[in-house]
């Protein structure tokens with residue numbers, strides 16, 4: 001269940017998503033303006049199953065560009081990612097490591113359930129830095 005308060009997908013779409021994005025109900029689902037450029041009705045979502053499903057109609061911002069923004073807005077109600085509980089032990093272990101700054105950022109995002117590849121896009125990490133970072137973190141290349 002991808003909702004912070006455990007609502008059914010349709011209620012989450014109505015309450016959490018509409019509130020976070022300033023959306024409204026339309027025929028096939030819900031629509032809101034693009035949170036980045038305010039393109040009218042550019043974000044669409046519906047709730048056909050257990051999670052909210054969304055897509056972008058914005059000419060300037062595709063799903064990859066919008067995913068991190070939506071995650072900030074709707075938080076744990078984003079679909080497709082299990083809820084992660086971050087433990088104090090994990091944080092302490094991470095803080096105790098001697099890592100380059102980018103590696104910390106990637107490791108922190110990883111703790112939040114974001115893959116290194118996605119983190120790379122979010123943080124706009126250059127390719128060579130990315131592979132160095134994976135090596136430092138002991139991740140296999142992907």
Ligand SMILES: [Zn+2]
Pocket residue numbers: 002003004005006007011012013016017077
């Ligand atoms: Zn929700």
Ligand SMILES: [Zn+2]
Pocket residue numbers: 034035036037038039042058059060061
């Ligand atoms: Zn846009």
